Amino acid sequence: MKTLDLLHRWTGGLIGLVLAIMGVTGTILLHKTAWILLPHGDDAMVRDVGTLAATTDKLLAGGKAGGIIYANPDFGLHQVRIGKDGGAYADQAGNIVTSWQSQxxxxxxxxxxxxxxxxTGDFGETIIGIAGLAAIFFIVSGAILWWRTRRxxxxxxxxxxxxxPAIVMHHRDMGVVMAPLLFLSALTGTMMIFDPVKAIVIAPFSSPAEVEKAMAPPKFKGGxxxxxxxxxxxxxxxxxxxxxAEFRILSLPRKAGDPIMLRMRQQPEWLPxxxxxxxxxxxxxxxLGARDALxxxxxxxxxxxxYPVHAAKVGGLVYRLVMTLVGIAMTLLGTLALWSFWFKRPKPRKRPPARA
Incomplete structure (x- = not known):
């Protein structure tokens, strides 16, 4: 038990900052559509195919755009991808509301x-995945260590x-209360990064190889x-x-011969x-071909x-508020763990001088 406690504290002290960053940024992103204050952002989603076709033609004219993320029920603007880092928001008539050259x-x-x-691209994503695995370890080991002091x-x-002492007590008790939801958030986030974690989670339902084959992009060639x-x-x-089905993402080919890809969302699908x-x-x-997600x-x-469970894209406002609490808890647990480990460590006692 002493070894587990030592491992829990040192790992938390080293990786707590990453978890705190994940907590605060994730909480902000949960409410993204509420604080992006742009004209027509609250417009109802247009479903008419003719209107969408005319808007698509207008947004893609000139050959600069590489794709469109169509408006959805929560956000009434189309997002256009332009070049590597640029883009624009447009209303559902195809009029540009704002644009940018860099993120x-x-x-x-x-x-x-x-x-x-x-x-930091893929490297940073790997670090986040490692932090997610560490978070799962913290949750399990923390619950074991809490049991000794449950009274x-x-x-x-x-x-x-x-x-x-007060920070450690708060960390321990808040962690055990939020443990199930923290575990859910860490697991869903990690399985989107690491294939072995994904394989472990889906194994009781389908063979990972079967899933990989079913979801692999087909190889189509065109003009x-x-x-x-x-x-x-x-x-x-x-x-x-x-x-x-809703029109969701239109992606133009990156090189000659590649097909145009269109993603749609059928009503039973949770994925936004x-x-x-x-x-x-x-x-x-x-x-050339189609894949029915159902x-x-x-x-x-x-x-x-x-992803929809991790990012609270299901469950409405109630679940979004629950995941907000999870994000706040992760931020507090990460930052206070760092503070108590690196800055509030007890000073070693001075031994009285030995008598001659």
Whole structure:
């Protein structure tokens, strides 16, 4: 037990800052659509295929845009991807509301990058995954260590004093109260980063190999992108193939011969951008293939719930508030663990001089 306690404290002292960053940025992102204050951001989502086709044609004119994230029920603006780091928000008539050349011009973009990559791309994502695994260890080991002192349990939102014993007591008791939700947040976040964690979670439902095969992108080849492509025909084909599904992401080919990819969300799907996918020839607009997300293996459905559960994209305001508490708790546990470990360690006692 002493070894477990030592490992818990030292690991927390070293990685607590990353967890605190995840907590505060995740909490901010939960309410992103509430604080992005732009004209037409509250507009109702347009579902008419003809209007969407005209808007798509307008936004993609000129050949600078690389794709569109369509407006959704919570956010009434289309997001257009332009170049590597640039982009724009447009209303649902295709009029540009605001644009940017770098993510640093839009707080929701750099906060997202900090939360997912620590501003360092794949390397940062790996660090976050390791922090997620550490968080799972903290939750399990913390619950074991708490059991010894369960008789002194006293839940507080803030330590009674900013002394090390009071901070440790607060850390221990708050951690055990929030443990189930913290575990859910850490597990869903980690399984989106590390394939072995994903495989362990989905294994009881489907073979990981079966899921990987079902979700692998098909290899379609077509012609070069036609600047005069009939977007009305393309979107109408998609709407006919999956009636009632929402148009979510349109991605143009990155190189000649690659297909146009369109992601849609059917009503039973929890994932905000859906996994229902269609591929079109970029030269003709003909449908090359489609994947119905509702027919994927059960393990794929389990994996596809990870993001909406992690980011509170289901459950409405109540669950979003619950996950807000989780984010605040993670921030407090991480920062106070750092404070108590590095700055509030007890000073060694001075021994009285030995008598001659």
């Amino acid at each position: 640093w011009e839009r707080p929701e973009l750099w906060i997202f990058d900090l939360h997912h990559h620590l501003f 002194t349990f006293k839940f507080r939102l803030w330590p009674a004093r900013m002394s090390r 070069p992108l036609n600047p005069d492509l009939d977007w009305g025909k393309l979107l109408a084909t998609a709407d006919k193939r999956f009636p009632g 951008n859906g996994r229902t996918t269609l591929w079109f020839d970029a030269a003709t607009g003909d449908l 027919t994927l293996p059960q393990g794929a459905h389990v994996f596809n719930t990870a």
